[in-house]
Amino acid sequence: MLLHGRTAEEARAAADRLVATAGIDAGRLCTVGADFTRLDEVETMAARVAAEHPCLDVLVNNAGMAAPERHTITADGNEIAFQVNFLAHYLLTCLLEPALTSTPGGRVVNVSSSLHRTGSIQWSDPNRARRYSRLAAYAQSQLALTVFAADPRVTAVSVHPGVCDTALLPLYAHDGVTPTEGAAHVVRLCDPSVEIVNGAYYDRAERVDPAPAATEDRTVKHLTKLADLLVGRTA
Numbered sequence: 001m002l003l004h005g006r007t008a009e010e011a012r013a014a015a016d017r018l019v020a021t022a023g024i025d026a027g028r029l030c031t032v033g034a035d036f037t038r039l040d041e042v043e044t045m046a047a048r049v050a051a052e053h054p055c056l057d058v059l060v061n062n063a064g065m066a067a068p069e070r071h072t073i074t075a076d077g078n079e080i081a082f083q084v085n086f087l088a089h090y091l092l093t094c095l096l097e098p099a100l101t102s103t104p105g106g107r108v109v110n111v112s113s114s115l116h117r118t119g120s121i122q123w124s125d126p127n128r129a130r131r132y133s134r135l136a137a138y139a140q141s142q143l144a145l146t147v148f149a150a151d152p153r154v155t156a157v158s159v160h161p162g163v164c165d166t167a168l169l170p171l172y173a174h175d176g177v178t179p180t181e182g183a184a185h186v187v188r189l190c191d192p193s194v195e196i197v198n199g200a201y202y203d204r205a206e207r208v209d210p211a212p213a214a215t216e217d218r219t220v221k222h223l224t225k226l227a228d229l230l231v232g233r234t235a
Contacts, residue, residue: 085141150199
């Protein structure tokens with residue numbers, strides 16, 4: 001089992017907590033680090049993972065952040081929430097596609113948000129330089145991640161795990177369920193015995209329709225072109 005953290009130290013600390021609190025065998029955990037505000041670190045991590053694990057069963061795209069109050073651009077030139085919440089996941093998934101498709105059954109689970117329904121992708125200004133709102137920027141990133149689940153290259157679903165008591169809670173409400181309760185909905189979709197349909201969206205345990213844009217072929221294709229441009233990938 002691979003466990004990612006923003007730094008190698010954070011990943012090891014998370015692994016130590018799993019061993020101490022959940023009884024996970026330390027020998028089953030392998031930690032990797034990459035700061036998603038730096039796409040070069042995502043590429044380096046992906047190269048290591050692909051070299052050491054040429055066959056992957058599932059990739060959970062879970063890293064996320066609330067958009068900051070002030071408009072913030074990464075060193076890669078992207079609005080920070082759009083990069084951390086979507087572009088880094090997009091790049092990682094593309095780079096790990098051979099490992100995820102090396103045998104039948106590989107899948108991707110994107111941990112999205114119900115707030116994707118309030119979002120719109122500003123195609124001509126994805127960085128929202130002209131008109132920035134932290135909530136709109138966050139919703140855009142979640143809509144993009146949900147749309148990406150319908151990309152036909154890798155079987156994928158997206159899931160809103162419910163309102164959880166994490167650092168993202170202020171975006172939703174004052175109270176939320178424990179992260180463990182929310183994670184259970186993610187873990188279920190990782191189970192190979194659970195049948196999934198590419199592009200499906202789940203609100204906790206229930207499969208529901210996502211925002212209409214998330215199932216439009218033209219939106220998926222347009223997003224792929226935009227993401228490839230922003231992460232520096234060429235056809």
